[in-house]
Amino acid sequence: MNKPGPALEAMTRRLLDTPAEFMDEPRLDGMGTVSVAALVHDLMRLHGHRVPASWLEALGGAQARARRNRLAVAMIACWLLADEWFVAQALPGDALCALFMDTAPALAESTPAHNFVLDAGYGEELVRVTLAHFGYRPADETPAQAQDRLAAVSGAARRRLLEASRAAEKRAREVREALARKAAEEAADKWTRE
Amino acid sequence: MNPDPLHHERFPTLSAAGQRMLDFMRDHPHAPIYRNDSGNRLLAHEIALVHSFEDDVATADVGWTPGQPPVWVRDFIAETFRTVPHYRALGSPPRRLEDLAPIARADLAADIAQFVPDHVDTARLMLFLTTGTTGHPLVVPSHPLVAARYAAFHKRALRRVGIEPRYGAGQVGVVLLGFQQRCFTYVSVSPAMDESGLAKINLHPNDWRHPDDRARYLDAMAPEIVAGDPISLREYAALPCGVAPRAIISVSMALHAGLRALLEERFRCPVLDIYSLNEVGPVAVYDETAGGHLLLQPNLYVEILGDDGRPVATGERGEVTVTGGFNVCLPLLRYRTGDHASLVVKPHGPVLENLAGRRPVRYFGRGLWWNNVDVTHALRALPISRFTLHQAADGALALGLAADSLALAPAALAALGQLFGDHDIGINPITLEDKVLQYTSDLAGALETG
Numbered sequence: 304m305n306k307p308g309p310a311l312e313a314m315t316r317r318l319l320d321t322p323a324e325f326m327d328e329p330r331l332d333g334m335g336t337v338s339v340a341a342l343v344h345d346l347m348r349l350h351g352h353r354v355p356a357s358w359l360e361a362l363g364g365a366q367a368r369a370r371r372n373r374l375a376v377a378m379i380a381c382w383l384l385a386d387e388w389f390v391a392q393a394l395p396g397d398a399l400c401a402l403f404m405d406t407a408p409a410l411a412e413s414t415p416a417h418n419f420v421l422d423a424g425y426g427e428e429l430v431r432v433t434l435a436h437f438g439y440r441p442a443d444e445t446p447a448q449a450q451d452r453l454a455a456v457s458g459a460a461r462r463r464l465l466e467a468s469r470a471a472e473k474r475a476r477e478v479r480e481a482l483a484r485k486a487a488e489e490a491a492d493k494w495t496r497e
Numbered sequence: 498m499n500p501d502p503l504h505h506e507r508f509p510t511l512s513a514a515g516q517r518m519l520d521f522m523r524d525h526p527h528a529p530i531y532r533n534d535s536g537n538r539l540l541a542h543e544i545a546l547v548h549s550f551e552d553d554v555a556t557a558d559v560g561w562t563p564g565q566p567p568v569w570v571r572d573f574i575a576e577t578f579r580t581v582p583h584y585r586a587l588g589s590p591p592r593r594l595e596d597l598a599p600i601a602r603a604d605l606a607a608d609i610a611q612f613v614p615d616h617v618d619t620a621r622l623m624l625f626l627t628t629g630t631t632g633h634p635l636v637v638p639s640h641p642l643v644a645a646r647y648a649a650f651h652k653r654a655l656r657r658v659g660i661e662p663r664y665g666a667g668q669v670g671v672v673l674l675g676f677q678q679r680c681f682t683y684v685s686v687s688p689a690m691d692e693s694g695l696a697k698i699n700l701h702p703n704d705w706r707h708p709d710d711r712a713r714y715l716d717a718m719a720p721e722i723v724a725g726d727p728i729s730l731r732e733y734a735a736l737p738c739g740v741a742p743r744a745i746i747s748v749s750m751a752l753h754a755g756l757r758a759l760l761e762e763r764f765r766c767p768v769l770d771i772y773s774l775n776e777v778g779p780v781a782v783y784d785e786t787a788g789g790h791l792l793l794q795p796n797l798y799v800e801i802l803g804d805d806g807r808p809v810a811t812g813e814r815g816e817v818t819v820t821g822g823f824n825v826c827l828p829l830l831r832y833r834t835g836d837h838a839s840l841v842v843k844p845h846g847p848v849l850e851n852l853a854g855r856r857p858v859r860y861f862g863r864g865l866w867w868n869n870v871d872v873t874h875a876l877r878a879l880p881i882s883r884f885t886l887h888q889a890a891d892g893a894l895a896l897g898l899a900a901d902s903l904a905l906a907p908a909a910l911a912a913l914g915q916l917f918g919d920h921d922i923g924i925n926p927i928t929l930e931d932k933v934l935q936y937t938s939d940l941a942g943a944l945e946t947g
Contacts (some may be wrong), residue, residue: 334596368586375588376588411588415578415588471582474610474615478617478638481620482636485622485624491535491537491538491639491644491645492536493644494695494746495746495771495773496697496749497775
């Protein structure tokens with residue numbers, strides 16, 4: 304985070320202005336309209352890199368239920384990284400690949416993709432994490448300030464994920480227990496029974 | 498004072514008159530041997546909610562055009578993605594319904610807890626079990642209010658034939674029939690109908706002190722509505738009942754046109770064939786003039802999907818797929834029902850044409866392929882309660898008939914002669930307990946369309 308980057312507001316503004324096409328449905332299992340592999344391919348070309356087709360096909364990972372949000376986050380990251388400031392930095396190809404393989408999927412764990420566009424707080428998180436991934440910090444922030452603020456938003460995201468996971472597990476257990484308990488009882492009246 | 502500790506939980510609002518109705522139905526000298534207990538479980542404030550829901554359903558239109566999801570669908574998707582764990586894990590809601598991957602019974606069966614919204618109070622949660630024919634037994638989460646709201650759709654269907662249910666205190670509103678070796682039976686009252694009686698009985702002689710008690714009891718109860726599946730309704734038609742209900746409702750499996758005609762003739766009342774699923778509730782009612790099953794739920798959007806998960810062209814056959822519904826414990830987004838039909842718009846709303854359970858099967862005879870719908874049409878004039886048709890890999894055909902319909906075998910074979918010529922067709926009795934697919938084939942090419 305030693306290198307000064309763009310103004311934070313300029314990048315969060317860019318996210319607020321994300322074109323609707325970048326929030327369309329990623330193509331997955333025969334559904335959706337956007338080929339995220341093609342989108343990322345074009346972005347890599349914009350940055351002067353080529354990536355193998357097998358790497359592009361692996362985007363989103365193997366977990367079926369997690370893939371959709373990971374691909375949707377990758378689409379929004381593409382829009383952000385297509386900003387002329389990022390393009391002018393000659394970002395290294397391996398760092399770009401790592402963003403799509405590691406950093407973006409990690410963001411997708413705790414946040415529905417479109418929140419990064421629709422909510423300024425989540426947008427700031429995406430910008431800070433992306434800048435830090437490439438070793439930059441927002442303009443007008445010292446390295447220490449940038450580190451503190453990144454730690455704050457990332458920590459909040461980790462807490463969100465942890466709390467949501469705990470709550471989901473607890474709720475699923477309660478529902479399963481309630482249904483198992485009710486299985487021993489009769490239900491209530493319906494005018495007809497299928 | 499009822500000694501059963503669960504009595505109050507089953508009947509939270511029961512009055513003295515309601516208790517008298519329960520006693521009347523259970524203790525009648527000709528009553529069946531009631532095997533179980535159940536109740537309405539409705540809390541006092543929920544009775545008003547049932548009434549207001551019925552008012553809404555009575556007047557609302559199913560006002561959408563196939564292929565164009567109504568405006569409420571967008572909010573429904575957003576709410577479901579916000580509150581249902583399965584969908585929350587997918588990320589942001591899609592901008593269009595058709596971008597969402599459909600789900601099927603197997604998805605629900607894998608872990609139903611993932612489909613129950615966060616706001617559902619587990620203390621009031623209850624379940625209906627469905628065995629189905631697809632190898633995926635399913636637990637359907639529900640709620641006393643959801644169960645009570647079924648009546649709103651039955652009343653909507655009944656109004657179409659000029660029947661306004663009106664039985665109240667001191668009268669029996671609904672008798673649900675079964676005809677099985679073992680059947681869940683009980684008595685209850687409907688608080689939203691001024692505690693009119695509701696009984697679920699088994700017409701199988703095993704459940705009666707004397708078989709003649711069946712007609713005597715039904716005459717004594719004089720229910721306003723009788724509901725059942727085609728097998729129990731065929732048995733009902735054969736009983737020497739002197740009192741007819743104001744209407745008959747058939748659910749669970751397709752009501753054959755011949756059996757409907759027999760019931761209408763026998764009881765001189767409207768007979769409704771309602772397409773209903775545990776997962777969705779009452780979906781549609783058969784309407785002869787509309788040429789199919791007219792949709793009943795104002796907040797249920799229906800698509801017809803092909804095998805590739807994409808909507809078929811308007812009027813083409815495919816899988817009935819639903820979004821929305823009234824079960825707050827199981828909001829459905831593009832749920833593939835496993836049933837097949839085409840969807841057309843008629844003056845009274847969208848209609849499912851040629852509705853048939855499960856995947857279409859075609860049969861080979863006289864050098865031609867015949868769709869299972871052709872088989873249904875060929876047999877439609879006969880009052881058969883239940884049948885199956887299977888074609889073996891060598892082309893041999895076997896017609897399965899319920900025991901009560903075996904006498905109709907010669908007429909059924911003659912009717913099938915229109916399709917299969919003088920092709921030998923074997924006859925197999927099917928038992929009451931058999932839960933089997935109606936149309937099956939091992940012949941190569943039978944599952945292809947066209």
